[in-house]
Amino acid sequence: MDLLISDVTKQRLGQAKRVVVLTGAGISAASGIPTFRGENGLWTKLAPQELASFEGFYRNTAVVSEWYKHRRDIIEVCQPNAAHTTLVELEKLVAEFTLITQNIDGLHQRAGSQDVIELHGTIMQNYCTRCNRQYSVAEFAQIYNRSSNHVPRCFCGGIVRPNVVWFGESLPVAAYERAYKASMQAEVFLAIGTSAQVRPAADLPMIAKEQGAYLIEINIVKTVLTPHADLFLEGAADKILPQFNREYQSLLANV
Ligand code: NAD
Ligand code: ZN
Secondary structure, three states, X not given: OOOOOOHHHXXXXXXXXXXXXXXXXXXXXXXXXXXXXXXXXXXXXXXXXXXXXXXXXXXXXXXHHHHHHHHHHHHHHXXXXXXXXXXXXXXXXXXEEEEEEOOOOOHHHHHOOOOEEEOOEEEEEEEEOOOOOEEOHHHHHHHHHHOOOOOOEOOOOOEEEEEEOOXXXXXXXXXXXXXXXXXXXXXXXXXXXXXXXXXXXXXHHHHHHHOOOEEEEEEOOOOOOHHHOOEEEEOOHHHHHHHHHHHHHHHHHOO
16 A cells, blocks of 8 residues: 655655654544544533533532543553554654644553653643642542542542643643644644644644644544645554555655
8 A cells, every 4th residue: 555655745754854743532543542523532422511621520520530530441451553653663763753642541652652742631640639749540549449429539638630631721831832842843744633623732733834844634534634734644543654654664765
């Protein structure tokens, strides 16, 4: 199979020293973790504002805590897929490689990516909304199991929440600054498995494009980003990325 990497793409890719990748929930779909949007997306079944906002958490702490525990349980038994491991390989081929993710599942790190910019936090950590004490998965399990009503409470009495960015909350400043800077300087930008609807993460591909980057998108369906992509690779990330990498490697061998 040839990925239709055109001569223009070959030229832009072959010369690129700075490559930035932005991943979304779609990259983990093949690992068995449901996306939010799209077919079988979680938002088709559950109301986003209730489950992923601080107001919703405050109103229904037990339900939201249970939902996150359920998602954490799923993620813990899932394994990184070929798309995650291909990005570990890709990093080795590029002089300056930046991996930015909107995912909270930690699968990039489990695949072996050393330096991942997590824009939306991680579901594997929790923290106290009163004293800020951090809880690992194991520590959180202890306080969660101890609570009689599924409301996890810190030793200080405060409610403990997942370390993820909810609707209406700001992104971690340092992470976003790094992501923004890298996007500004990217020569090639790959957007993988993201519906590009959650801002400001969704702005990054366009920022890169406006600064002259060559924009490549991988998704099973077209998105709002597709009309701006220089190359749209339609298909599942775990199938497309390994093929992309093979072609990229042979391209580099011939440069
Ligand atoms: P999204 O759910 O809005 O969109 C997922 C995108 O992936 C869709 O465009 C869909 O067509 C595409 N997709 C589905 N299967 C794919 C596949 N096999 N290969 C390639 N693309 C595929 O996800 P998003 O854009 O990341 O939305 C942002 C929010 O969703 C983030 O805040 C993120 O924290 C959260 N989220 C994370 C996870 C996770 O960590 N795995 C899971 C669900 C949601
Ligand atoms: Zn506390």
